[in-house]
Amino acid sequence: MFRTMVIEDTKYKTLTTRKNEMRTKWEAPKLKELKSFIPGTIIKVAVKEGDKVESGDLLMIFEAMKMQNKVLCPFPGVIKAINVKEGERIPKGFVIAEYE
Template sequence: MYKVKVNEQFQFDIEIEKNNLKVNGEDIFIDSAELNNGIAHLLYKHQSYNTEVISIDKAAKTCQVKVNGTVYAVNVEDQYDQLLQQLGLDNLASNKITEIKAPMPGLVLNVMVAEDAEVKKGDSLLILEAMKMENILKSSTDGIVKKIAVVKGDKVEKNQILIQFK
């Protein structure tokens, strides 16, 4: 069973067995025709719906879907997410990263953030040159930069703290 939350407001329990679809325990019959990549036309209870998958984040199990011109944010929990939640282990994966350490010895070529700057997951933080290659270190989480422990031109050792988050 999947738990699907739409726009952080509406929650549905969805079961898929062979070609049967159940939403909140009720059998649902949808006639669908895929038109292009991610675009489909659906018929449900004599109503027509044009749908398009706008984006998918498989790691976060989220997507954005446009239905008849309206965009919906969809979050999906599968049986494993639900089991982790029941066991109280769902918070372990989201432990907050408090610092970025040098993955290898190298030379700081550029620091791309400032203290008190807000960063998002995937934002570039600094460039570290190691073994004649430039490595861009990116944020693995959303956060606010508390302290930058290096400046351009610093030589760093493996596991040396480069940036700390609040």
């Protein structure tokens, strides 16, 4: 299937595959959401809603592929919501916490 693409004000006609057309469209990351990077289980939740956190603070411990991973706070803020509980299995890309 042919598709016309515009890159820097220049039109290009190119052949694309059905797989390419059906892929999930890219969306800009939401900095106020913390998502799981792989499927796994929440072992421990170290914060609660309303807590003030600093960069590097432990948010939770996440187990995947028999390894426990510490989920650290990427930047200072306030926890708006914790969308998981201990022992819960979650899929990849699940929003586990939200910041204000």
